[in-house]
Amino acid sequence: MAHDILRRPADLRLRDFHGIYTVAPQMAELFVTLQRVARASCTVLLGGETGTGKELVARAIHAESPRRKAPFQAVNCATFSPTLLESELFGHVRGSFTGAVRDRDGLFALADRGTLFLDEVAEIPLDLQGKLLRVMQEKNFMPVGATRPVTVDVRVISATNKALGREVVEGRFREDLSYRMRVVPLFLPPLRERRGDIEALFWHFVDRMNHGTLRRIEGVTRPAMDAIRSYPWPGNVRELRSAVEYAFVVGEGPLLDVQDLTPELRGQPPPGIPSLSLADTERERMLRVLAKHKGRKAAAAAELGISRSTLWRRLYAYHLR
Ligand SMILES: Nc1ncnc2c1ncn2[C@@H]1O[C@H](COP(=O)(O)OP(=O)(O)OP(=O)(O)O)[C@@H](O)[C@H]1O
Ligand SMILES: [Mg+2]
Structure with missing residues (x-):
C-alpha cells in the first residue's frame, strides 16, 4: 500500500558543519560552542560513544580555528605499542632503537602551529603520559634518542570513550595530565x-x-x-x-x-556471534581475558585471536561496554 x-x-534540511550533518538541536548548540572553543588554543577532550563523530569534531575545531592553514594530524593511541607510539608522537633520531635507520619527525613536529588529535588517549601508557604533559605545559619535547629538546606550538585535542576520571582513580592515567587534557570537555551525544x-x-x-x-x-x-x-x-x-x-x-x-537490513536491525544476533549458551561462555571468556589485561582491548583481542574491531562489536553485542 x-x-x-x-x-x-x-x-x-540537514545542517552541515564541516561535514557534520545533523538536524538535532543539541548538535546546533554544540556547533556554537565549537566556534567559540576554536578561537582559543586550549586543549579539548572529546567524550562520547564510538562512531558519534569525535574525529569529525576535532577536524571541525581545527578548520574553524586560526590554525586552519597549518597541519591537522591524527593518531589512534590504541594502535601502537608503547615504543612505537613514543616515536610516532615525538619522532626519533637515527639508531635510537632497532629499525630506526634514519631521523624521523614525530606528529608533534609535523603538527607544529596546527592541531594534533589524540584518539583513544586513555590507552597512552603511563610512562609516556609524563612526556605528553611536558609538551603540553612547556611546549617542548625530546625525540627518542635525542639530546636536545624541540620546541613546538601544537594544539592538542584528545578523545576517549572511557571515563578519564575512573582511569585516574584506578591508577592508569595521571591526574595532572587529565586536568591538562580536559580544559574544555565536550560530549557527543549518542x-x-x-x-x-x-x-x-x-x-x-x-x-x-x-x-x-x-x-x-x-x-x-x-x-x-x-x-x-x-x-x-x-x-x-x-x-x-x-x-x-x-x-x-x-x-x-x-x-x-x-x-x-542488517541482522542486528532485524533483531537477530549478528553472524559470528554464537547462539545463546555458547554466547554466555564466550562472554565469560572475554570478561576474563579483558580483566587479565586490565581492560586493554588490543592485548585482549590478541589473546582471543580476534581483531580489535571484532572485539568492539562483540562487547557491544554482549552489552559489555
Ligand atoms: N554527523 C555526522 N554526519 C556525517 N557523518 C558522520 C557524522 N558523525 C559521524 N559521521 C561519520 O561516521 C564515522 C565515524 O565518525 P568518527 O570517526 O568521527 O567517530 P568517533 O567518535 O571518532 O568514533 P571512534 O570512537 O570509534 O573513533 C565517520 O565516517 C564519520 O564521517
Ligand atoms: Mg575516532
Missing part, C-alpha cells in the same frame, strides 16, 4: 538521543549512495523504517552509514524493505 512507503521528507538525526542521517546517506551505481532507493517500507527508528544504534553514525551501505549492497530495487 502506497501509504506504507516512506520517502525522504521534502522539507528535510545517535539514539539526538532527536531526528537517525532518520535525517539515514536519508542523507541514502542520497549519497543514490549517486553511485549499486541501486537507487526511493522509499522505505514502514516495517523497515520502524526497525531503523527503534534500533539503539550502539555504533552510532558509523553503524548507520554501514547499515545503509549494507542495504545498497544486499538489496535491489527502489524500495528498502526489512530483508535489506
